[in-house]
Amino acid sequence: MSTCWFCEIRPADASASIEVEMSTNVKKIAIPGTKYYKKTYQSDKVLVPRCTKCKMIFKKKDIIAWTGALISLLFGAGVAMAIAFLRKGSIGRIGWLDVIIGIIFFIIGSSIAIYRGIKVPGSNEIKNTITDDFPKVKKMKEQGWKIGIPT
Numbered sequence: 330m331s332t333c334w335f336c337e338i339r340p341a342d343a344s345a346s347i348e349v350e351m352s353t354n355v356k357k358i359a360i361p362g363t364k365y366y367k368k369t370y371q372s373d374k375v376l377v378p379r380c381t382k383c384k385m386i387f388k389k390k391d392i393i394a395w396t397g398a399l400i401s402l403l404f405g406a407g408v409a410m411a412i413a414f415l416r417k418g419s420i421g422r423i424g425w426l427d428v429i430i431g432i433i434f435f436i437i438g439s440s441i442a443i444y445r446g447i448k449v450p451g452s453n454e455i456k457n458t459i460t461d462d463f464p465k466v467k468k469m470k471e472q473g474w475k476i477g478i479p480t
């Protein structure tokens with residue numbers, strides 16, 4: 330097995346690796362007798378090697394970022410309602426100023442969550458953060474392949 334692409338230190342684990350779906354040669358073909366088209370394309374999957382520890386670090390970052398964003402959203406909404414209540418005596422009478430203050434609290438909270446995610450133990454070992462720069466993915470992109478499957 331190859332070395333983990335993300336830390337470039339530990340051996341990759343098959344269960345922790347990331348599958349990147351790629352496509353090229355997208356064509357729109359008219360379906361005879363109808364006004365509809367169907368898309369045809371060539372697809373391939375690139376396996377980006379990852380170790381179990383990096384998988385765990387990624388997961389922790391995600392959990393911190395998402396729960397942080399959710400808490401910030403609820404907190405921001407709470408702040409907006411509280412200000413509306415203080416200003417107008419009713420939480421139902423939220424004005425644009427209350428909303429803006431709520432959004433500011435949401436942005437501050439989310440930023441803290443993202444920062445905390447960056448500081449997850451082991452994060453400093455991660456050298457590559459995205460699969461897009463993986464050599465095989467990069468090479469295929471240069472040859473006209475795109476990440477993902479056309480919808």
Ligand SMILES: [Zn+2]
Binds near residue numbers: 334337338381
């Ligand atoms: Zn790793």
